[in-house]
Amino acid sequence: MSVPYVLFVVTNAAFIGPNDRPTGFFFPEIAHPFDALDRAGVAGEFASPLGGKPPEDGFDAEDSAQTTFLDSKAYRRLSRSRKLSEVDVLDYDAVFIPGGLGPMVDITGNPEVQDTVLHAWNAGMIVSAVCHGPSAFLGVTLDDGAPFVRGRNLTSFSTAEENGYADKDVPFDLEGALREEGAVYEATDPWQPKLVVDGRLITGQNPQSGSLVGEALVEALKQI
Numbered sequence: 001m002s003v004p005y006v007l008f009v010v011t012n013a014a015f016i017g018p019n020d021r022p023t024g025f026f027f028p029e030i031a032h033p034f035d036a037l038d039r040a041g042v043a044g045e046f047a048s049p050l051g052g053k054p055p056e057d058g059f060d061a062e063d064s065a066q067t068t069f070l071d072s073k074a075y076r077r078l079s080r081s082r083k084l085s086e087v088d089v090l091d092y093d094a095v096f097i098p099g100g101l102g103p104m105v106d107i108t109g110n111p112e113v114q115d116t117v118l119h120a121w122n123a124g125m126i127v128s129a130v131c132h133g134p135s136a137f138l139g140v141t142l143d144d145g146a147p148f149v150r151g152r153n154l155t156s157f158s159t160a161e162e163n164g165y166a167d168k169d170v171p172f173d174l175e176g177a178l179r180e181e182g183a184v185y186e187a188t189d190p191w192q193p194k195l196v197v198d199g200r201l202i203t204g205q206n207p208q209s210g211s212l213v214g215e216a217l218v219e220a221l222k223q224i
Helices: 028-039 062-072 073-078 113-120 133-137 174-180 207-221
Strands: 005-009 044-046 094-095 126-130 195-198 203-205
Touching: 005 028, 005 113, 028 044, 028 062, 028 073, 028 207, 044 073, 062 073, 094 113, 094 133, 094 207, 113 126, 113 133, 126 133, 126 207, 133 174, 195 207, 203 207
Parallel strands: 005 044, 005 094, 094 126, 126 203
Antiparallel strands: 195 203
16 A cells, blocks of 8 residues: 655745734644644655745644654655756645745745645545644635635634734734635634544645644545
8 A cells, every 4th residue: 555645835934914924834834734644554645836955833842742843854855855847736635735924925925825725625625624734725716616615614713812922923814714705613721732524625724733734634544
């Protein structure tokens, strides 16, 4: 049996907002899902809009999953991420978009990212994201003209969480934007784990949800 592969699509944005707040991908939102995948024998590869080393944010040296990932060959591969335009998503079994504030800069509305999501979905693949990662779904239009998220159960970083955290830095309210495109949005209390699985669509609310998303990806990959 072949090893399942997940394509991580990671931001290249190092700053966001009018005050140039430092950002990037949020470290646990790759480290925790990757830990769940790795323990299950699932492989991960990394791409970003520009390729190269994605900027990072939120590393916690007290978190063993994060320090293990930092010392891993996977982190070395992440540091040399492939340019998304040179990647064929159909070579993989699932696509995953981690959060951090960076995706609000260069993942949202990115035609290459949107094509990646659409091609993966149309091919019957698993599509997943956590925290601000679901911003990748905004503007994705299905072949019948409907927004990708319309009628789908999902979660993301909530308005309640953004207020007081980065509402002065982000260009729009993610929860509100997903709702406007017709998503059936769900959330739990701020900074508490929340997973939503709607068929092949797997989403997590916040950094605390990364392990849940990774575990759900493992279970979904067993079904393909």
